[in-house]
Amino acid sequence: MKAPFEELATLDRLIHEPARLALLTALTSCESADFLYLQRLTGLSKGNLSSHLSKLEEVGFVTVEKQFKGKTPLTRIAVTDKGREAVEQHWQQLEQLRSKAKHWVPQGTE
Amino acid sequence: MKAPFEELATLDRLIHEPARLALLTALTSCESADFLYLQRLTGLSKGNLSSHLSKLEEVGFVTVEKQFKGKTPLTRIAVTDKGREAVEQHWQQLEQLRSKAKHWVPQGTE
DNA sequence: CCTCTTGGTTTGTAGCGCAAACCTGTCTGC
DNA sequence: GCAGACAGGTTTGCGCTACAAACCAAGAGG
Numbered sequence: 001m002k003a004p005f006e007e008l009a010t011l012d013r014l015i016h017e018p019a020r021l022a023l024l025t026a027l028t029s030c031e032s033a034d035f036l037y038l039q040r041l042t043g044l045s046k047g048n049l050s051s052h053l054s055k056l057e058e059v060g061f062v063t064v065e066k067q068f069k070g071k072t073p074l075t076r077i078a079v080t081d082k083g084r085e086a087v088e089q090h091w092q093q094l095e096q097l098r099s100k101a102k103h104w105v106p107q108g109t110e
Numbered sequence: 111m112k113a114p115f116e117e118l119a120t121l122d123r124l125i126h127e128p129a130r131l132a133l134l135t136a137l138t139s140c141e142s143a144d145f146l147y148l149q150r151l152t153g154l155s156k157g158n159l160s161s162h163l164s165k166l167e168e169v170g171f172v173t174v175e176k177q178f179k180g181k182t183p184l185t186r187i188a189v190t191d192k193g194r195e196a197v198e199q200h201w202q203q204l205e206q207l208r209s210k211a212k213h214w215v216p217q218g219t220e
Numbered sequence: 221c222c223t224c225t226t227g228g229t230t231t232g233t234a235g236c237g238c239a240a241a242c243c244t245g246t247c248t249g250c
Numbered sequence: 251g252c253a254g255a256c257a258g259g260t261t262t263g264c265g266c267t268a269c270a271a272a273c274c275a276a277g278a279g280g
Contacts, residue, residue, distance in 0.1 A: 008135060022115040051230095
Protein backbone atom coordinates (compact mmCIF):
# COMPACT_ATOMS: atom_id res chain seq x y z
CA MET A 1 0.00 0.00 0.00
CA LYS A 2 1.27 3.44 -0.86
CA ALA A 3 2.06 5.63 2.09
CA PRO A 4 -0.71 8.16 2.70
CA PHE A 5 1.48 10.66 4.49
CA GLU A 6 2.43 12.75 1.51
CA GLU A 7 -1.20 13.34 0.69
CA LEU A 8 -1.84 14.15 4.33
CA ALA A 9 0.91 16.74 4.30
CA THR A 10 -0.52 18.52 1.31
CA LEU A 11 -4.14 18.80 2.40
CA ASP A 12 -5.90 21.88 1.09
CA ARG A 13 -5.52 24.54 3.76
CA LEU A 14 -8.38 26.56 2.39
CA ILE A 15 -10.79 23.94 3.69
CA HIS A 16 -8.66 22.32 6.35
CA GLU A 17 -8.34 25.50 8.40
CA PRO A 18 -10.47 24.95 11.53
CA ALA A 19 -12.63 28.05 11.25
CA ARG A 20 -13.53 27.43 7.62
CA LEU A 21 -14.00 23.71 8.14
CA ALA A 22 -16.45 24.60 10.87
CA LEU A 23 -18.25 27.14 8.70
CA LEU A 24 -18.59 24.90 5.68
CA THR A 25 -19.62 21.95 7.79
CA ALA A 26 -22.21 24.03 9.60
CA LEU A 27 -23.55 25.43 6.35
CA THR A 28 -24.00 22.01 4.82
CA SER A 29 -26.26 21.20 7.76
CA CYS A 30 -28.14 24.48 7.54
CA GLU A 31 -28.31 25.17 3.83
CA SER A 32 -28.30 28.84 4.70
CA ALA A 33 -27.86 30.97 7.79
CA ASP A 34 -27.46 34.59 8.72
CA PHE A 35 -24.27 36.22 9.85
CA LEU A 36 -24.91 36.38 13.56
CA TYR A 37 -26.31 32.89 13.74
CA LEU A 38 -23.12 31.60 12.19
CA GLN A 39 -21.13 33.63 14.65
CA ARG A 40 -22.95 32.05 17.59
CA LEU A 41 -22.57 28.59 16.10
CA THR A 42 -18.85 28.84 15.56
CA GLY A 43 -17.82 31.21 18.33
CA LEU A 44 -15.76 33.25 15.88
CA SER A 45 -15.36 36.99 16.28
CA LYS A 46 -17.19 39.17 13.80
CA GLY A 47 -14.07 40.33 12.02
CA ASN A 48 -12.78 36.86 11.78
CA LEU A 49 -16.03 35.48 10.48
CA SER A 50 -16.30 38.25 7.94
CA SER A 51 -12.87 37.62 6.46
CA HIS A 52 -13.32 33.86 6.33
CA LEU A 53 -16.62 34.30 4.54
CA SER A 54 -14.97 36.61 2.04
CA LYS A 55 -12.39 33.99 1.28
CA LEU A 56 -14.98 31.27 0.90
CA GLU A 57 -17.00 33.53 -1.36
CA GLU A 58 -13.98 34.33 -3.53
CA VAL A 59 -13.48 30.68 -4.38
CA GLY A 60 -17.18 30.10 -4.87
CA PHE A 61 -17.85 27.87 -1.87
CA VAL A 62 -20.52 30.12 -0.40
CA THR A 63 -22.77 32.95 -1.50
CA VAL A 64 -23.15 36.05 0.64
CA GLU A 65 -26.26 38.08 0.10
CA LYS A 66 -27.37 41.19 1.92
CA GLN A 67 -31.09 41.16 2.50
CA PHE A 68 -33.43 43.17 4.65
CA LYS A 69 -35.45 41.77 7.50
CA GLY A 70 -37.95 44.59 7.90
CA LYS A 71 -35.66 47.59 7.89
CA THR A 72 -32.48 46.18 9.34
CA PRO A 73 -29.96 44.59 7.01
CA LEU A 74 -29.31 40.93 7.40
CA THR A 75 -26.66 38.97 5.55
CA ARG A 76 -27.67 35.52 4.42
CA ILE A 77 -24.93 33.04 3.75
CA ALA A 78 -25.50 29.85 1.82
CA VAL A 79 -23.21 27.06 0.73
CA THR A 80 -22.94 26.40 -3.00
CA ASP A 81 -22.94 22.97 -4.63
CA LYS A 82 -19.23 23.39 -5.19
CA GLY A 83 -18.69 24.19 -1.54
CA ARG A 84 -20.79 21.33 -0.31
CA GLU A 85 -18.94 18.92 -2.52
CA ALA A 86 -15.54 20.26 -1.50
CA VAL A 87 -16.15 19.93 2.22
CA GLU A 88 -17.75 16.52 1.85
CA GLN A 89 -14.79 15.34 -0.14
CA HIS A 90 -12.39 16.75 2.41
CA TRP A 91 -14.00 14.84 5.23
CA GLN A 92 -13.94 11.66 3.20
CA GLN A 93 -10.33 12.23 2.32
CA LEU A 94 -9.44 12.64 5.98
CA GLU A 95 -11.29 9.51 6.93
CA GLN A 96 -9.69 7.55 4.15
CA LEU A 97 -6.19 8.79 4.92
CA ARG A 98 -6.57 7.90 8.55
CA SER A 99 -7.76 4.48 7.70
CA LYS A 100 -4.86 3.95 5.32
CA ALA A 101 -2.42 5.18 7.92
CA LYS A 102 -3.78 2.76 10.49
CA HIS A 103 -3.22 -0.25 8.29
CA TRP A 104 0.02 0.90 6.79
CA VAL A 105 3.16 -0.97 7.75
CA PRO A 106 6.61 0.56 7.41
CA GLN A 107 8.59 -0.50 4.41
CA GLY A 108 12.01 0.32 3.06
CA THR A 109 14.62 1.79 5.35
CA GLU A 110 13.09 3.07 8.53
CA MET B 111 -27.48 17.98 20.82
CA LYS B 112 -24.97 20.74 21.31
CA ALA B 113 -23.56 22.18 18.12
CA PRO B 114 -20.08 20.83 17.43
CA PHE B 115 -18.96 23.75 15.28
CA GLU B 116 -17.40 25.82 17.99
CA GLU B 117 -15.16 22.95 18.95
CA LEU B 118 -14.35 22.43 15.29
CA ALA B 119 -13.34 26.05 14.91
CA THR B 120 -10.93 25.88 17.83
CA LEU B 121 -9.07 22.71 16.91
CA ASP B 122 -5.46 22.69 18.01
CA ARG B 123 -3.45 24.00 15.07
CA LEU B 124 -0.25 22.53 16.42
CA ILE B 125 -1.52 19.08 15.52
CA HIS B 126 -4.10 19.97 12.90
CA GLU B 127 -1.54 21.54 10.54
CA PRO B 128 -1.20 19.10 7.63
CA ALA B 129 2.56 18.63 7.74
CA ARG B 130 2.62 17.89 11.47
CA LEU B 131 -0.47 15.74 11.32
CA ALA B 132 1.31 13.71 8.66
CA LEU B 133 4.49 13.50 10.69
CA LEU B 134 2.83 12.46 13.92
CA THR B 135 0.59 9.99 12.16
CA ALA B 136 3.53 8.49 10.32
CA LEU B 137 5.56 8.24 13.50
CA THR B 138 2.83 6.45 15.37
CA SER B 139 3.00 3.79 12.65
CA CYS B 140 6.79 3.63 12.69
CA GLU B 141 7.65 4.16 16.34
CA SER B 142 10.86 5.76 15.15
CA ALA B 143 12.38 6.82 11.87
CA ASP B 144 15.38 8.71 10.58
CA PHE B 145 15.28 12.18 9.10
CA LEU B 146 15.51 11.31 5.43
CA TYR B 147 13.06 8.47 5.67
CA LEU B 148 10.53 10.86 7.14
CA GLN B 149 11.29 13.31 4.38
CA ARG B 150 10.56 10.71 1.72
CA LEU B 151 7.39 9.60 3.49
CA THR B 152 5.92 13.05 3.78
CA GLY B 153 7.41 14.77 0.74
CA LEU B 154 8.41 17.76 2.88
CA SER B 155 11.51 19.77 2.11
CA LYS B 156 14.42 19.39 4.51
CA GLY B 157 14.07 22.86 5.94
CA ASN B 158 10.41 22.45 6.42
CA LEU B 159 10.77 19.07 8.04
CA SER B 160 13.47 20.34 10.34
CA SER B 161 11.39 23.24 11.63
CA HIS B 162 8.28 21.15 12.14
CA LEU B 163 10.29 18.60 14.08
CA SER B 164 11.72 21.36 16.25
CA LYS B 165 8.22 22.52 17.07
CA LEU B 166 7.05 19.03 17.87
CA GLU B 167 10.10 18.48 20.03
CA GLU B 168 9.53 21.73 21.92
CA VAL B 169 6.11 20.59 23.07
CA GLY B 170 7.34 17.10 23.84
CA PHE B 171 5.53 15.20 21.11
CA VAL B 172 8.69 13.72 19.61
CA THR B 173 12.28 13.13 20.58
CA VAL B 174 15.10 14.00 18.22
CA GLU B 175 18.36 12.20 18.77
CA LYS B 176 21.54 12.42 16.75
CA GLN B 177 23.20 9.07 16.40
CA PHE B 178 25.97 7.69 14.25
CA LYS B 179 25.55 4.99 11.67
CA GLY B 180 29.16 4.08 11.12
CA LYS B 181 30.75 7.45 10.63
CA THR B 182 27.91 9.47 9.21
CA PRO B 183 25.51 11.18 11.56
CA LEU B 184 21.92 10.08 11.48
CA THR B 185 19.07 11.71 13.29
CA ARG B 186 16.52 9.40 14.79
CA ILE B 187 13.09 10.74 15.49
CA ALA B 188 10.63 8.98 17.74
CA VAL B 189 7.16 9.84 18.92
CA THR B 190 6.65 10.14 22.67
CA ASP B 191 3.70 8.72 24.60
CA LYS B 192 2.39 12.24 24.91
CA GLY B 193 2.64 12.74 21.17
CA ARG B 194 1.01 9.46 20.34
CA GLU B 195 -1.86 10.19 22.64
CA ALA B 196 -2.31 13.70 21.28
CA VAL B 197 -2.52 12.66 17.66
CA GLU B 198 -4.75 9.72 18.42
CA GLN B 199 -7.06 11.98 20.34
CA HIS B 200 -7.07 14.50 17.54
CA TRP B 201 -8.18 11.93 14.99
CA GLN B 202 -10.89 10.72 17.32
CA GLN B 203 -12.02 14.26 17.93
CA LEU B 204 -12.29 14.88 14.20
CA GLU B 205 -14.24 11.71 13.66
CA GLN B 206 -16.55 12.49 16.51
CA LEU B 207 -17.14 16.07 15.44
CA ARG B 208 -17.95 15.01 11.95
CA SER B 209 -20.37 12.45 13.17
CA LYS B 210 -22.04 14.99 15.43
CA ALA B 211 -22.25 17.49 12.60
CA LYS B 212 -23.91 14.95 10.35
CA HIS B 213 -26.70 14.27 12.79
CA TRP B 214 -27.11 17.79 14.01
CA VAL B 215 -30.26 19.62 13.07
CA PRO B 216 -30.48 23.41 13.09
CA GLN B 217 -32.15 24.94 16.08
CA GLY B 218 -32.90 28.48 17.15
CA THR B 219 -32.91 31.28 14.62
CA GLU B 220 -31.29 30.21 11.41
C1' DC C 221 -29.89 65.80 19.83
C1' DC C 222 -27.27 62.00 21.92
C1' DT C 223 -25.90 57.40 22.75
C1' DC C 224 -27.01 52.34 22.70
C1' DT C 225 -27.56 48.35 20.18
C1' DT C 226 -27.45 45.65 15.99
C1' DG C 227 -24.90 44.18 12.08
C1' DG C 228 -21.24 44.03 10.08
C1' DT C 229 -16.13 45.75 7.46
C1' DT C 230 -11.46 47.46 7.46
C1' DT C 231 -6.91 47.74 9.39
C1' DG C 232 -2.79 46.42 11.96
C1' DT C 233 0.01 43.01 13.52
C1' DA C 234 2.06 38.90 15.28
C1' DG C 235 3.03 34.39 13.92
C1' DC C 236 3.63 30.72 10.74
C1' DG C 237 4.87 27.72 6.76
C1' DC C 238 7.87 27.43 3.24
C1' DA C 239 12.07 27.08 0.38
C1' DA C 240 16.49 28.88 -0.75
C1' DA C 241 20.79 29.56 1.05
C1' DC C 242 23.98 27.94 4.01
C1' DC C 243 26.90 24.74 6.97
C1' DT C 244 29.65 20.57 8.17
C1' DG C 245 31.52 16.50 7.35
C1' DT C 246 32.58 12.26 4.09
C1' DC C 247 33.82 10.03 -0.05
C1' DT C 248 35.67 9.76 -4.70
C1' DG C 249 38.36 10.87 -8.91
C1' DC C 250 42.47 12.45 -10.42
C1' DG D 251 46.16 15.97 -1.16
C1' DC D 252 42.73 18.54 -2.91
C1' DA D 253 38.54 19.85 -5.95
C1' DG D 254 34.27 18.62 -6.26
C1' DA D 255 30.01 15.89 -5.38
C1' DC D 256 27.02 14.16 -1.99
C1' DA D 257 24.76 13.18 2.59
C1' DG D 258 22.45 15.18 6.37
C1' DG D 259 20.68 18.75 8.27
C1' DT D 260 19.97 24.08 10.13
C1' DT D 261 19.29 28.96 9.60
C1' DT D 262 17.41 32.97 7.27
C1' DG D 263 14.13 35.75 4.84
C1' DC D 264 9.86 36.44 3.00
C1' DG D 265 4.99 36.26 1.82
C1' DC D 266 0.75 34.98 3.56
C1' DT D 267 -2.86 34.52 6.99
C1' DA D 268 -5.68 34.34 11.12
C1' DC D 269 -7.09 37.16 14.49
C1' DA D 270 -8.95 41.08 17.17
C1' DA D 271 -9.37 45.86 17.86
C1' DA D 272 -10.89 49.81 15.82
C1' DC D 273 -14.06 51.59 12.90
C1' DC D 274 -18.54 52.47 10.28
C1' DA D 275 -23.61 52.81 9.44
C1' DA D 276 -28.20 53.10 10.81
C1' DG D 277 -32.42 52.37 13.57
C1' DA D 278 -34.36 52.69 18.55
C1' DG D 279 -35.01 54.86 22.82
C1' DG D 280 -34.86 58.62 25.91
